[in-house]
Amino acid sequence: MVLRQLGQLIYDHCGLNYLQNLPSLESKISKRTNELGMSIWEYTRHLEQNSQEWDVVVELLTINETYFCRExxxxxxxxxxxxxxxxxxxxxxxxxxxxxxxxxxxxxxxxxxxxxxxxxxxxxxxxxxxxxxxxxxxxxxxxxxxxxxxxxxxxxxxxxxxxxxxxxxxxxxxxxxxxxxxxxxxxxxxxxxxxxxxxxxxxxxxxxxxxxxxxxxxxxxxxxxxxxxxxxxxxxxxxxxxxxxxxxxxxxxxxxxxxxxxxxxxxxxxxxx
Missing domain, CATH: 3.40.50.150 (Vaccinia Virus protein VP39)
Structure with a gap:
């Protein structure tokens, strides 16, 4: 499955594990693939060939909810x-x-x-x-x-x-x-x-x-x-x-x-x- 291949690529790169939640991965990444006019398969190849694209992926997948004096x-x-x-x-x-x-x-x-x-x-x-x-x-x-x-x-x-x-x-x-x-x-x-x-x-x-x-x-x-x-x-x-x-x-x-x-x-x- 192409989406699983993308999930594995992301996991190998930074450890973020979406392999057990592929629908969530698809939802988070769809805005970018639509923006580029690419299928998931094309985007996976694009990500492999363009290292700067990882910055975009990380922004889409990471949650940055934080505040001062937390915990x-x-x-x-x-x-x-x-x-x-x-x-x-x-x-x-x-x-x-x-x-x-x-x-x-x-x-x-x-x-x-x-x-x-x-x-x-x-x-x-x-x-x-x-x-x-x-x-x-x-x-x-x-x-x-x-x-x-x-x-x-x-x-x-x-x-x-x-x-x-x-x-x-x-x-x-x-x-x-x-x-x-x-x-x-x-x-x-x-x-x-x-x-x-x-x-x-x-x-x-x-x-x-x-x-x-x-x-x-x-x-x-x-x-x-x-x-x-x-x-x-x-x-x-x-x-x-x-x-x-x-x-x-x-x-x-x-x-x-x-x-x-x-x-x-x-x-x-x-x-x-």
Missing amino acids: ENQLEVFQSIILPQLTGKNLIRIWSAACSTGEEPYTLAMMVAETGFIPLDAVEILATDINKKVLQTAKQGWYSKRSLSFRRMPEHLLEKYFVERDEGYQVVDSIRNRVRFRYLNLLDQDEMERFGEFDVIFCRNVLIYFDRTAIQKVVSSFYDRLAPEGSLFLGHAESITGMNTGFETIHTEKSFYYRKGDSSYEAVRSLGS
């Missing part, structure tokens, strides 16, 4: 438990691995600033996404007052870290300067290796679109990129418990996260390589 229980754990463990480091590195329009990494920078015991210049935040269009919005750091970005934003943070401008709010420079945005396909392990080592990784509400094989691959890359006993935060509906990833689940009163620390897992991987 506040996790943010409280990050601020009150994780960050105090990292004090004394010359540089704390944090990765927002699916940053969308930037609300998450900017929120993380604000959480650091709010601690009062970690200077902002001791923190580096890398923010990546596969959707180049949302990255442009993220880099600008400006959000309309009419957007849903501020639905959970406490008033004191809005007043402290934003400047009102042109019917919206601009993130202040001290926060914007802590975040570096880059394009990344999470299945590109070679590119991820160039990022170096991180103390904390956030990848929330992304793995729900992947199958078990793709999840295992992505989480394995996260494991490799984390410092010893580094922390991984996933979305509240996502779980890697029981997948033999090398992470241990840490439960707190407010939420849970994953910690790298299983040396036996590293030994088994090295034997198998």
